[in-house]
Amino acid sequence: MKHQPSSNACQHLGLASSKVGEVMICPECGVVHLSLNHVSLRFDVEAFRVLAYMLAEAQLNIESYDARLPKTPEAPHVTGFEIAPGKKMH
Structure with a gap:
């Protein structure tokens, strides 16, 4: 994961982005x-790659968990994974 000796700085190539962040790669150093x-x-x-697979598995488990929760008319978008208003997650 080191830069090549002739390289002064990574030249990032964008792979994906969203409102939470972005993923880029340096084709030279990988x-x-x-x-x-x-x-x-x-x-x-x-x-x-391992991180991406782990996150995908976690998302599938969240969706599976959400599907088992009873739906209430008062809070149709609330899941067991949401943080209560005003609370911070540490």
Whole structure:
């Protein structure tokens, strides 16, 4: 995950972006950059692949959990994973 000796800086190629952040890669050194607001993480391609699969599995589990929750007319979008208003998640 090191820069090539002839490289002064990564030339980022955008892979994906959304309102929460972006994913870029440096084609020269193979580093994947994940930027989420004030946090930036760097991965080699295989580590990023493992992270992506883990996140996809977590999302499937969340959807499965949501499907089992009883739906109430008062709060149709509330799930067991939401944070109560005014509360901060640590």
